[in-house]
Amino acid sequence: MLAGCRQDMHDQPRFKPFAENDFYTDLRSARPPVAGTVARGQLREDTYLYTGKLGDNPGDYMPFPITDELLARGQQRYNIYCAPCHSRVGDGNGVIPSRGFPRKPPSFHIDRLRKAPLGYLFDVITNGFGSMPDYSSQIQPRDRWAIVAYTRTLQLSQDATTADVPAGQKVPSKPPQFRELGSGATLPVREAKPSGGPK
Numbered sequence: 001m002l003a004g005c006r007q008d009m010h011d012q013p014r015f016k017p018f019a020e021n022d023f024y025t026d027l028r029s030a031r032p033p034v035a036g037t038v039a040r041g042q043l044r045e046d047t048y049l050y051t052g053k054l055g056d057n058p059g060d061y062m063p064f065p066i067t068d069e070l071l072a073r074g075q076q077r078y079n080i081y082c083a084p085c086h087s088r089v090g091d092g093n094g095v096i097p098s099r100g101f102p103r104k105p106p107s108f109h110i111d112r113l114r115k116a117p118l119g120y121l122f123d124v125i126t127n128g129f130g131s132m133p134d135y136s137s138q139i140q141p142r143d144r145w146a147i148v149a150y151t152r153t154l155q156l157s158q159d160a161t162t163a164d165v166p167a168g169q170k171v172p173s174k175p176p177q178f179r180e181l182g183s184g185a186t187l188p189v190r191e192a193k194p195s196g197g198p199k
């Protein structure tokens with residue numbers, strides 16, 4: 001009876017991974033999944049979602065629809081993971097390169113990157129590029145795509161013309177005026193009444 005009281009959990013009978021065992025007729029302790037098992041979460045059937053590639057080439061579409069929430073998520077993730085090097089507007093003037101990171105990132109607003117397919121941007125985040133590390137373990141695929149969508153939005157924001165504005169909408173004629181510029185950690189403070197332009 002006393003011996004029974006010392007039955008700790010670490011003494012439980014168990015198999016070591018891949019050890020031989022004669023309990024089963026095939027002598028394998030590791031059991032194959034039951035026939036007809038449906039993979040949940042780890043079956044990466046949708047290759048494009050995980051690679052951004054069609055065969056060997058980057059595709060130029062999102063694997064799911066873009067919504068306001070997705071863009072907001074992309075902006076938030078971009079500001080956390082990318083802005084320290086690429087800056088919040090994507091011109092490559094982030095704080096890390098200014099403190100001696102070996103290489104200054106290119107601006108996203110150069111012609112080559114403006115024309116780069118969405119799947120290419122996804123691939124750079126997933127596998128890194130040159131001296132830029134990869135972010136595949138820190139950022140989940142869906143969030144990587146959200147960042148891709150936001151990066152393209154940044155590119156449009158720096159390269160838009162009045163022709164891109166939907167009919168009937170007004171474009172501010174002057175940029176907003178700021179009383180104080182933010183530090184990067186804090187947001188800029190706008191003038192109470194912007195001089196000119198909409199309120």
Ligand code: HEC
Nearest residue numbers: 081082085103104105106121124125129130131132135147
């Ligand atoms: C630690 C700094 C750093 C961070 C953080 C970083 N990058 Fe980069 N990125 C770089 C540098 C440096 C380069 C240029 C690398 C080179 O040419 O060797 C680069 C290049 C790029 C390029 C251009 C590739 C090309 O074809 O020229 C893209 C697109 C890019 N980064 C996207 C991102 C995105 C999106 C994120 C956030 C998930 C991110 N980067 C985070 C430093 C960074």
